[in-house]
Amino acid sequence: MIPKACKRLAEVDFPIAEVSRHAAREKSIRHGHPSTLHLWWARRPLASSRAVLLALLWPDPCDPLCPVEFKAEARKRLGTVGCNPGTTDTDLRVALLRFIADFANWDNAAKPIYLEVSRALVKAAHGDEAPLVVDPFAGGGSIPLEALRVGCDAFASDLNPVACLILKVMLEDIPRHGPKLAAELRRVGGEIKKAAEVELADLYPQDPDGATPIAYLWARTVRCESPNCGAEIPLVRSFWLSKKASRRRALRPVVVRPPKGSPEPPRVDFEIFEPKSEKEVSPGTVSRAKAACPCCQAVLPPERVRAQLAAHRGGADVFFDAKSRRTGGARLLAVVTLEPGVTGRQYRLPTARDYAAVHAAQQRVANLLADWEESGRQGLCPIPDEPLPPIGTLGFRVQRYGMLEWGDLFTARQKGVLVQLAARVRERYAARQGAVGELLAIVLDRCADYWSSLCSWHLTGEKVNHTYGRQALPMIWDEVPSAGV
Numbered sequence: 001m002i003p004k005a006c007k008r009l010a011e012v013d014f015p016i017a018e019v020s021r022h023a024a025r026e027k028s029i030r031h032g033h034p035s036t037l038h039l040w041w042a043r044r045p046l047a048s049s050r051a052v053l054l055a056l057l058w059p060d061p062c063d064p065l066c067p068v069e070f071k072a073e074a075r076k077r078l079g080t081v082g083c084n085p086g087t088t089d090t091d092l093r094v095a096l097l098r099f100i101a102d103f104a105n106w107d108n109a110a111k112p113i114y115l116e117v118s119r120a121l122v123k124a125a126h127g128d129e130a131p132l133v134v135d136p137f138a139g140g141g142s143i144p145l146e147a148l149r150v151g152c153d154a155f156a157s158d159l160n161p162v163a164c165l166i167l168k169v170m171l172e173d174i175p176r177h178g179p180k181l182a183a184e185l186r187r188v189g190g191e192i193k194k195a196a197e198v199e200l201a202d203l204y205p206q207d208p209d210g211a212t213p214i215a216y217l218w219a220r221t222v223r224c225e226s227p228n229c230g231a232e233i234p235l236v237r238s239f240w241l242s243k244k245a246s247r248r249r250a251l252r253p254v255v256v257r258p259p260k261g262s263p264e265p266p267r268v269d270f271e272i273f274e275p276k277s278e279k280e281v282s283p284g285t286v287s288r289a290k291a292a293c294p295c296c297q298a299v300l301p302p303e304r305v306r307a308q309l310a311a312h313r314g315g316a317d318v319f320f321d322a323k324s325r326r327t328g329g330a331r332l333l334a335v336v337t338l339e340p341g342v343t344g345r346q347y348r349l350p351t352a353r354d355y356a357a358v359h360a361a362q363q364r365v366a367n368l369l370a371d372w373e374e375s376g377r378q379g380l381c382p383i384p385d386e387p388l389p390p391i392g393t394l395g396f397r398v399q400r401y402g403m404l405e406w407g408d409l410f411t412a413r414q415k416g417v418l419v420q421l422a423a424r425v426r427e428r429y430a431a432r433q434g435a436v437g438e439l440l441a442i443v444l445d446r447c448a449d450y451w452s453s454l455c456s457w458h459l460t461g462e463k464v465n466h467t468y469g470r471q472a473l474p475m476i477w478d479e480v481p482s483a484g485v
């Protein structure tokens with residue numbers, strides 16, 4: 001055991017430059033990295049957590065109180081990983097710091113030789129009883145995960161239930177069940193997907209020609225308030241659909257004016273075309289919450305844009321008349337499809353069928369809410385009705401557009417899908433499929449991140465951007481409810 005008065009390595013030196021380099025590189029590593037398990041803010045790099053833990057757990061060999069057994073074990077082990085322990089205590093200190101720097105590299109984090117050396121030296125310093133690392137606010141779990149890696153026991157907790165779920169899955173379920181758990185998740189996930197494809201078929205119909213819609217590109221709309229106009233303005237930041245070099249597509253707005261004397265306002269139709277240059281694509285209609293009318297060029301100030309959208313809780317939903325015809329609200333601009341036998345994404349204009357599916361989704365959600373009311377509001381509301389945090393908190397700014405509850409962040413169709421999938425995940429919990437149930441909940445969270453009305457379309461990647469692209473929740477002007485169930 002290390003005497004209390006003996007200095008730890010971190011008190012005398014630390015390879016900060018190299019560990020920082022590994023920590024920075026780790027941010028761009030996705031495959032196999034625990035950060036991909038679930039979104040978490042302020043996630044600490046594993047590299048620095050691992051390095052700091054070892055530097056705190058190991059004694060400084062130059063301290064006269066440093067246990068001789070630790071120094072002997074360190075001299076024996078460090079040579080096996082290319083860290084020459086030399087002959088003096090200072091040499092040994094340098095070698096220990098070298099090891100800490102090398103082990104901070106993500107590429108070495110799971111190599112058996114590094115794990116062995118780190119665990120053997122922790123044991124040499126602390127005896128047979130593994131040291132306990134306690135992290136009461138563990139968040140994404142970097143510190144307890146690294147504590148387990150180097151042979152400590154770990155205790156982790158957090159006030160936030162999302163953090164607790166991440167910690168439970170990462171520190172308990174995955175180490176306990178190993179690759180079997182991944183296989184089981186694929187199996188159960190496959191079953192849920194199959195069932196969902198049947199249960200949600202009416203919300204995501206195939207095209208008559210056999211193509212499969214994979215994303216719907218929407219715009220919120222406001223009414224032009226200039227006298228003698230009254231046109232519907234689709235709020236679009238850019239009319240580009242795809243900037244991929246091999247498939248450049250954009251929308252061309254076409255103003256259609258009613259015959260003289262007609263009470264109808266002018267309207268904007270769209271065509272899809274292949275632009276040869278940036279100049280051919282019209283500028284968007286919205287910038288910094290100001291909306292420009294494509295029909296009369298009048299500008300609607302931000303406070304009016306906000307007021308109009310706030311009247312409809314953010315305006316992400318479509319309004320229908322009694323005959324299920326669209327009368328306003330969100331407007332479908334284009335549908336991205338995959339066609340059998342054709343590589344790449346295709347873009348088409350929306351049809352009445354597309355709106356019919358949205359109408360069906362609205363009815364499904366209305367029925368869910370009606371059932372809940374009828375039950376005397378038993379249990380939680382099926383659509384999350386808790387208020388969003390106060391405006392400005394954690395970068396939440398969408399409240400200014402009338403999105404006040406969590407449910408307001410989703411369109412009716414997204415609500416319908418997420419509620420359905422949540423019910424299936426809950427069934428698995430009830431069937432005591434503990435670890436798999438927890439992983440399914442994490443998958444559902446990821447679905448919610450990709451299927452909100454605040455997702456946008458990635459123009460070169462031709463894919464949906466997730467909601468939390470930034471650590472904030474600002475208004476997004478081209479929402480993309482995804483169809484990829």
Ligand SMILES: [Zn+2]
Pocket residue numbers: 224225226229230231293294295296297298
């Ligand atoms: Zn106008």
